[in-house]
Amino acid sequence: MFGSVELTMFEKIEEKFQKFCDRFVLNFIEDDRYMYLVKGLMITLVVTFFAVLIGALLGFIIALIRSTYTKTGKLRILNFLCNIYITVIRGTPVMVQLLIIYFVIFGSVNINKVFVAVLAFGLNSGAYVAEIVRSGIMAVDEGQFEAGRSLGFTYAQTMRIIILPQAIKNILPALGNEFIVLLKETSICGYIALEDLTKAGDIIRGRTYDAFMPLIAVALIYLVLVIIFTKLVNSLERRLRSSDH
Amino acid sequence: MTTDAEVIIKVENLHKVYNKVHALNGINEEIRRGEVVVVVGPSGSGKSTFLRSLNLLEVPTEGKIYFEGTDITDKATDINKHRQRMGMVFQHFNLFPHMTVLKNLMIAPMKLQGKSEEEAKKKALELLDRVGLAHRADAYPSQLSGGQKQRIAIVRALAMDPDVMLFDEPTSALDPEMVGEVLDIMKELGREGMTMVVVTHEMGFAKEVADRVIFIDQGVIQEQNSPAEFFGNPQNKRLKDFLSKVL
Numbered sequence: 001m002f003g004s005v006e007l008t009m010f011e012k013i014e015e016k017f018q019k020f021c022d023r024f025v026l027n028f029i030e031d032d033r034y035m036y037l038v039k040g041l042m043i044t045l046v047v048t049f050f051a052v053l054i055g056a057l058l059g060f061i062i063a064l065i066r067s068t069y070t071k072t073g074k075l076r077i078l079n080f081l082c083n084i085y086i087t088v089i090r091g092t093p094v095m096v097q098l099l100i101i102y103f104v105i106f107g108s109v110n111i112n113k114v115f116v117a118v119l120a121f122g123l124n125s126g127a128y129v130a131e132i133v134r135s136g137i138m139a140v141d142e143g144q145f146e147a148g149r150s151l152g153f154t155y156a157q158t159m160r161i162i163i164l165p166q167a168i169k170n171i172l173p174a175l176g177n178e179f180i181v182l183l184k185e186t187s188i189c190g191y192i193a194l195e196d197l198t199k200a201g202d203i204i205r206g207r208t209y210d211a212f213m214p215l216i217a218v219a220l221i222y223l224v225l226v227i228i229f230t231k232l233v234n235s236l237e238r239r240l241r242s243s244d245h
Numbered sequence: 246m247t248t249d250a251e252v253i254i255k256v257e258n259l260h261k262v263y264n265k266v267h268a269l270n271g272i273n274e275e276i277r278r279g280e281v282v283v284v285v286g287p288s289g290s291g292k293s294t295f296l297r298s299l300n301l302l303e304v305p306t307e308g309k310i311y312f313e314g315t316d317i318t319d320k321a322t323d324i325n326k327h328r329q330r331m332g333m334v335f336q337h338f339n340l341f342p343h344m345t346v347l348k349n350l351m352i353a354p355m356k357l358q359g360k361s362e363e364e365a366k367k368k369a370l371e372l373l374d375r376v377g378l379a380h381r382a383d384a385y386p387s388q389l390s391g392g393q394k395q396r397i398a399i400v401r402a403l404a405m406d407p408d409v410m411l412f413d414e415p416t417s418a419l420d421p422e423m424v425g426e427v428l429d430i431m432k433e434l435g436r437e438g439m440t441m442v443v444v445t446h447e448m449g450f451a452k453e454v455a456d457r458v459i460f461i462d463q464g465v466i467q468e469q470n471s472p473a474e475f476f477g478n479p480q481n482k483r484l485k486d487f488l489s490k491v492l
Contacts, residue, residue: 146302147339151353151405152329161352165343 027213033204037214040200041221047117047196048183054122055182056175059129062086064159066130067137071145072155082130089127095188097124102192113194117186125182132174136167169240176233180226187222197221250277252311253409253440254299259308261294261464268294269305270464276409276442281435283455283472284444287487291464296413296444300324300331313408329357332402336414338394340386346373346397347382350404358405365404372400376430392423399430410434412443448491452476460484 028034062082069079089097098120106116140163148158168175190199201218205211254276261269268291276282286292297303299310301317301324309318317327341349350369354360360368373379376396386394395415402410412431416424428450435441435454445451451458451472458475460468460483468481476492479485 141337141339143335143337143339144341147333147335147341149325150300150302150328150331150333150335150411151402152325152327152357153353154325157356161356162341169343 023210023213027204027208027210028217031207033207036195036200036203037197037217037221040195040197043114043189043195044183044186044197047114047121047186047189047194048179050118051121051125051182051186052179054118055125055129055178058122058126059133062126062130063133063137066134068155070138086127086130089124090131094121094124094185095191098188098192113189113192116192117189117194117196121182121186124185125178128178128181129175132171132178133167136171136174137163139170140166172233172237172240176230176237180229183225183229184222250279252276253278253313254442255311256295256299257309257311259295259298259310260306261291261298261303262306267464269298272308272461272464272466274459274466276440278408278440279438280456281439281441281443281454282457282459283451284442284459284461285446285448285451285487285491286461290462292444292461293413294464295461296411296442299409299411299442300328300333302333329353329405330408332405332407332410334395334398334402334410334412334415336417338386338391338398338418340394340398340401342386345383345385346378346389349386349397350401353401354404369400369404372403373397376400390423391419392426395419395423395427396430399427399434403434409440409442412441412445414444414446416445416447446491448476460487462487 028037062085065075065078065082069075098117101120101123102111102113102116137159144162144166145158148162149155153161186196187198189196190202193199195203197218201214204214208214252275254274256272256274259269259272260267270291272295284292284296294303298305299312301310305318309316311317312327312331315322315327317324340346341352344352347366347369350372351362351365354365354368355362370379370382373382376399378393378396378400381389381393381397386397389397399410399415415431416427419427424447428447431441431443431450432454443450443455453472455472457469458472459466460475460481462483468479468484469475475484476488479488
């Protein structure tokens with residue numbers, strides 16, 4: 001009697017496993033549907049990579065302008081423009097910014113959607129990076145600045161050789177976090193019909209009427225990306241910390 | 246006192262106003278080559294502001310400062326060139342924490358004087374040896390004691406071969422047992438003929454090493470004299486008051 005119960009339980013598990021396999025095949029193997037995820041992942045990575053580059057470049061430039069204004073009173077007009085930019089970008093949702101850039105700014109021209117996404121996320125990230133970098137620069141002791149200037153370094157040399165290396169070390173965790181946020185924010189690319197990773201999962205869902213498999217797969221891919229990226233940032237941080245004993 | 250030596254720093258009618266507070270109220274002064282001038286005064290008297298004006302870390306509100314004959318308060322003057330010839334030592338050392346001791350000494354000569362790495366390193370090691378810290382060349386500032394940090398800060402400034410050394414309360418942030426090691430180096434520098442302007446609370450140093458002691462209070466020079474006269478026969482009422490508190 002005991003044996004027959006065990007057998008039915010085993011059969012049930014086997015049946016469930018078989019169903020799982022069927023769904024897996026349906027969602028990912030049939031019609032090469034996994035290719036949606038592969039292509040989507042590539043789009044997500046490309047958009048994130050170039051947006052990070054633009055964001056970092058823009059953020060550092062803005063932070064330098066703003067902290068130069070705070071420290072020396074120079075670059076007044078540029079500082080004013082940067083303030084407007086930061087206020088507007090941080091005061092509106094990134095999705096609205098993406099839609100405006102695609103449908104309003106480039107509304108009348110045929111433009112590459114990847115380019116639009118890179119531009120939108122890069123411009124958005126720049127504002128946040130700027131504030132992170134600025135806080136890092138302002139957190140370096142004023143005495144460091146004076147020591148550099150007293151030796152005869154120019155303002156720019158002091159920034160580059162003495163202040164920025166210390167600032168970057170301090171803001172690395174915050175910068176890493178900003179880029180993780182950026183990676184996940186690109187999941188709204190679907191709103192301009194760009195087939196990124198999230199959109200790819202959604203397309204599969206629409207084909208197979210199965211929400212579980214594609215969406216969980218998409219979530220796992222993001223998770224793995226973020227874990228890898230976090231590890232990279234952590235090891236970089238450890239390397240830079242080697243001078244603090 | 247070397248009264249016939251060339252004037253290296255000349256200060257004319259120096260004023261500094263911060264947020265309506267008059268930190269300096271018309272200072273006229275001449276520093277001659279080879280002189281050791283000690284500046285004393287109560288806190289908030291303007292003595293640090295005076296010192297920091299000499300290399301324009303504080304930009305004067307009014308007045309002129311001539312360094313080796315050049316008006317450095319003139320906007321057209323390249324202050325960075327002149328600062329290379331004026332070493333400065335700070336109360337809080339301000340070593341660069343992301344560089345080793347050796348790099349702290351090498352960075353300015355390499356970047357500003359175009360010295361090769363070998364040249365800069367050779368000079369840095371000589372200087373470190375002079376202050377007894379050659380064995381800490383590869384340490385980072387965070388691994389050093391306060392006294393060691395300040396000795397490094399002094400040789401970092403010396404690595405640029407300055408004509409003048411400015412000291413802004415160099416021993417005020419040190420534990421008492423480390424004050425001596427820093428003052429010893431400063432005394433030696435003074436004896437070797439380095440031109441020095443020293444803001445300090447160390448009256449013993451002033452008595453022993455200074456050619457001239459200046460008393461600043463309320464943003465003006467109230468009295469100045471040789472150490473013997475300054476401490477032995479003060480005239481100004483504020484100075485008498487000050488000395489009675491610190492001696």
